[in-house]
Amino acid sequence: xxxxxxxLPFVILIQTGGTYTPTSQTKxxxxxxxxxxxxxxxxxxxxxxxxxxxxxxxCRQLLNxxxxxxxxxxxxxxxxxxxxxxxxxxxxxxxxxKSYNGANGLHDKKHLSDTQIEDLLDFIxxxx
Numbered sequence: 371x372x373x374x375x376x377x378l379p380f381v382i383l384i385q386t387g388g389t390y391t392p393t394s395q396t397k398x399x400x401x402x403x404x405x406x407x408x409x410x411x412x413x414x415x416x417x418x419x420x421x422x423x424x425x426x427x428x429c430r431q432l433l434n435x436x437x438x439x440x441x442x443x444x445x446x447x448x449x450x451x452x453x454x455x456x457x458x459x460x461x462x463x464x465x466x467x468k469s470y471n472g473a474n475g476l477h478d479k480k481h482l483s484d485t486q487i488e489d490l491l492d493f494i495x496x497x498x
Contacts, residue, residue, distance in 0.1 A: 403492065410493025413486055417479060430497040437491060446487055452477035 414420060423429050436445060444462065447455055455463040482490070 406489045406492040407496045408493075409486075410489035410491070410496075413482070413490045414493055417482075417490075418476075419490075422476060425497075433494050434497055436494055445491065446484070449477050449487055449490070450480050450482065 414423075423433065440448075440462070444460075448463065452463060456467070479487075
């Protein structure tokens with residue numbers, strides 16, 4: 371797994387045309403994100419997501435930018451209880467089912483907390 375961090379000082383210098391000195395807060399954000407990604411990777415393996423979502427190039431591209439493509443509430447509901455969305459005939463879930471020949475259906479992770487789902491989504495976002 372490779373992580374790419376954009377240098378915040380560089381971005382701020384471009385935006386402000388001034389100088390910027392990184393603070394301990396900036397470093398803390400990067401450390402927290404890295405820890406979240408590592409926790410997400412553990413969850414990905416423990417919850418057996420890897421059985422269907424292989425970490426090859428094709429799957430990484432399919433999972434790429436989930437947060438940009440779907441609302442947070444939808445992602446949480448889909449991960450926690452895909453079946454209820456199917457029963458409600460949610461158009462996105464039905465479309466995904468058709469796209470993958472009905473292969474989905476194992477997203478039944480009601481026991482995951484919001485923090486755990488965020489960690490999982492941070493891990494998936496690290497595929498970029």
